[in-house]
């Protein structure tokens with residue numbers, strides 16, 4: 001990288017924060033990672049694992065010594081932390097990695113121009129959380145969506161370019177997007193699927209004549225795949241749904257209509273309608289595989305040993 005961020009501060013050392021720390025050291029010229037987390041246990045674990053070089057005892061201390069501040073806490077906390085960065089030294093670059101962007105940008109409105117805030121969202125993750133879950137290649141071949149602040153000064157443009165280069169160094173493709181569009185698109189591709197997975201697992205609890213032991217014992221592939229998604233961090237997802245309410249409710253409305261169409265087709269034995277809908281889904285999966293965003297191997301390649 002031309003102008004690397006030599007010292008970075010990771011605020012919130014979980015799956016994404018620790019992955020950024022690993023990737024920055026491995027491929028973006030970072031030589032020192034300072035970490036701050038609300039949890040002292042997480043700070044100690046991150047230090048022990050070598051995810052961070054130094055644990056800061058406060059947000060201020062982490063920010064003071066860094067070229068780049070990475071906000072990788074749940075989205076609700078990002079909104080609370082941003083206003084506290086108003087007094088950061090001039091030229092500090094701050095980047096978040098939150099899953100929704102409108103509420104984060106709203107919280108950044110009060111920052112002075114001397115702080116360069118670049119909202120980013122790596123569309124990459126797993127169902128695991130915590131500092132041990134991160135790895136350097138998480139962002140490789142994935143998209144990172146940047147939703148820049150509305151400002152046209154040259155200094156901000158330079159910081160934007162440095163953040164763009166950082167994600168490219170991690171192996172991501174980078175695209176810029178308006179925050180409102182980002183929030184609607186991700187409500188379709190990420191937030192609704194998680195809501196459906198959480199709801200499906202909840203529904204299994206509701207069928208009283210099938211007990212939990214049977215659900216576990218006879219769990220079929222489709223159910224197992226949903227449970228992977230539904231094992232994601234409850235606090236992270238609570239914050240996503242609260243902070244992307246409008247887009248999620250819009251997409252959920254469309255989903256409910258589609259579900260009613262399916263329900264009706266099943267009730268009336270309309271095989272043609274069902275077959276048509278299922279064929280369309282198969283085509284979409286093929287397109288995702290062809291775009292290199294998923295493995296074509298059965299069961300996502302998880303059956304392979306070694």
Ligand SMILES: NC(=O)c1ccc[n+]([C@@H]2O[C@H](COP(=O)([O-])OP(=O)(O)OC[C@H]3O[C@@H](n4cnc5c(N)ncnc54)[C@H](O)[C@@H]3O)[C@@H](O)[C@H]2O)c1
Nearest residue numbers: 012014015016037038073074075077098099125126129130
């Ligand atoms: N998990 C994913 O797949 C994924 C993918 C892309 C983006 N994101 C986004 O990245 C962010 C982090 O997600 P994650 O999966 O790494 O979460 P995580 O649960 O693994 O880690 C979050 C960490 O933030 C800490 N934290 C909470 N409040 C804090 C505060 N006020 N100050 C300092 N630390 C605080 C927690 O103690 C925890 O260690 C979220 O905003 C999420 O929306 C997640």
Ligand SMILES: O=C(O)C(=O)CC1(C(=O)O)C=CC(O)C=C1
Nearest residue numbers: 099122123124125126127189190
């Ligand atoms: O792969 C997963 O397990 C994820 O949930 C990652 C995932 C998603 O694909 O929906 C989750 C949240 C994000 O903000 C980005 C990526």
